[in-house]
Amino acid sequence: MKILIVGSGGREHAIAWAAARSPKAEKIYCAPGNAGIAEYAECVDIGAMEFDKLAAFAKEKEIDLTIIGMDDPLVGGIVDVFEAEGLRVFGPRKNAAIIEGSKAFSKDLMKKYQIPTAAYETFTDPEKALTYLETAKMPIVLKADGLALGKGVLICKDLEEAKAGVKTLMLDKQFGDAGNEIVIEEFMTGREVSVLAFCDGKTIKCMTSAQDHKRAKDGDQGLNTGGMGTFSPSPFYTKEVEAFCEEHIYQPTMDAMAAEGRPFTGILFTGLMLTEDGPKVLEYNARFGDPEAQVVLPRMKNDMIEVMEACVDGKLDEIELEFEDNAAVCVVLASDGYPESYEKGFEIRGLETFKEKDDYYVFHAGTKFDGDKIVTNGGRVLGVVAKGDDLKAARANAYAATEWIDFANKYKRNDIGKAIDEA
Ligand code: AMP
Ligand code: GLY
Numbered sequence: 486m487k488i489l490i491v492g493s494g495g496r497e498h499a500i501a502w503a504a505a506r507s508p509k510a511e512k513i514y515c516a517p518g519n520a521g522i523a524e525y526a527e528c529v530d531i532g533a534m535e536f537d538k539l540a541a542f543a544k545e546k547e548i549d550l551t552i553i554g555m556d557d558p559l560v561g562g563i564v565d566v567f568e569a570e571g572l573r574v575f576g577p578r579k580n581a582a583i584i585e586g587s588k589a590f591s592k593d594l595m596k597k598y599q600i601p602t603a604a605y606e607t608f609t610d611p612e613k614a615l616t617y618l619e620t621a622k623m624p625i626v627l628k629a630d631g632l633a634l635g636k637g638v639l640i641c642k643d644l645e646e647a648k649a650g651v652k653t654l655m656l657d658k659q660f661g662d663a664g665n666e667i668v669i670e671e672f673m674t675g676r677e678v679s680v681l682a683f684c685d686g687k688t689i690k691c692m693t694s695a696q697d698h699k700r701a702k703d704g705d706q707g708l709n710t711g712g713m714g715t716f717s718p719s720p721f722y723t724k725e726v727e728a729f730c731e732e733h734i735y736q737p738t739m740d741a742m743a744a745e746g747r748p749f750t751g752i753l754f755t756g757l758m759l760t761e762d763g764p765k766v767l768e769y770n771a772r773f774g775d776p777e778a779q780v781v782l783p784r785m786k787n788d789m790i791e792v793m794e795a796c797v798d799g800k801l802d803e804i805e806l807e808f809e810d811n812a813a814v815c816v817v818l819a820s821d822g823y824p825e826s827y828e829k830g831f832e833i834r835g836l837e838t839f840k841e842k843d844d845y846y847v848f849h850a851g852t853k854f855d856g857d858k859i860v861t862n863g864g865r866v867l868g869v870v871a872k873g874d875d876l877k878a879a880r881a882n883a884y885a886a887t888e889w890i891d892f893a894n895k896y897k898r899n900d901i902g903k904a905i906d907e908a
Pocket of ligand 2: 777
């Protein structure tokens with residue numbers, strides 16, 4: 486098979502790595518890709534939002550399956566463009582990707598189908614939002630309706646902060662049109678878990694669990710980022726929690742989307758908060774998590790391409806997902822200053838060490854070639870991943886492996902997986 490992957494981050498590197506392991510894969514392309522992905526795929530200089538160019542490329546190269554890694558093209562309708570051209574593509578159509586693209590849509594869906602989530606109200610009028618806040622319980626959470634690179638969520642500790650938040654999102658439009666509508670929701674406390682699942686429109690099959698670390702600094706301080714590290718599985722996602730989510734969240738979400746005429750095919754990412762009142766949905770995403778994919782895919786025993794084809798063909802019920810009985814930890818190496826301001830273009834050394842070792846991986850997020858050197862080219866630069874027999878071993882291995890890599894302004898969190906010690 487000829488495969489095209491759309492995206493350029495650490496998640497797409499993990500997807501390319503998994504695709505390359507498939508006996509079905511003869512040739513892999515990635516648009517636009519990065520310096521790490523280039524080891525498995527021929528990188529093509531077409532942007533992820535250039536749907537017509539991508540579809541033309543897929544036709545010209547006779548691509549058998551295109552895998553969309555990123556949220557923006559999915560929410561923008563890339564799958565519909567490919568399908569209209571008769572191309573096979575893995576991912577939800579625009580009318581289903583809205584589960585990630587609009588928080589107001591996903592909250593209303595959960596309410597209508599009684600899927601557990603935080604209590605909320607939606608607002609398009611800033612005055613009404615401000616009036617509502619006067620009598621609301623604090624802390625409270627404000628969310629821009631649309632896509633905002635994971636940064637459109639404001640946790641406000643008091644009324645003053647909440648009012649300032651309405652101004653930021655709705656009046657100053659810090660996240661552009663994403664803030665035309667906002668969701669104001671109850672603040673929840675508990676452990677967070679990410680659960681990724683393959684979906685074929687009817688059937689949903691969950692992968693092993695993971696936990697992300699969204700804040701930039703140790704101790705969950707600093708600004709929200711795209712994700713500074715992950716571990717898998719989550720020791721807090723017990724068999725009981727899983728059984729509850731299967732009954733009340735995953736299949737009900739699939740059935741709700743189908744009932745709404747929006748059958749969901751692709752990867753559904755459910756962000757859960759394990760509250761005292763049971764698991765509740767924080768958010769849905771319509772694609773693999775980044776950096777969740779980096780710890781989940783290396784533990785998957787199945788041929789990822791076979792599973793994706795089963796999703797596209799509506800035959801996921803015939804597949805049994807299997808994961809290794811071990812653990813994996815990913816520590817992101819970032820450019821110091823991320824997510825605010827940082828420098829790029831520094832040479833990265835030590836990447837070759839990973840080629841000699843089983844169970845260690847380095848997934849590139851923001852890198853590029855500069856002649857025959859690989860240099861930093863983003864805020865998140867690399868995801869260093871190691872497996873271990875258990876979470877503690879995986880964490881020790883991953884942190885040891887971060888020392889193999891060297892570049893100017895290298896920054897990492899030192900407490901990825903600290904929660905493991907409390908399990
Ligand atoms: P989201 O993009 O909706 O997942 O939100 C980003 C992050 O904000 C989540 O991973 C949580 O850490 C936090 N968050 C979102 N909603 C809530 C909530 N209702 N209560 C507490 N924290 C939240
Ligand atoms: N790691 C969170 C996300 O991919 O949205």
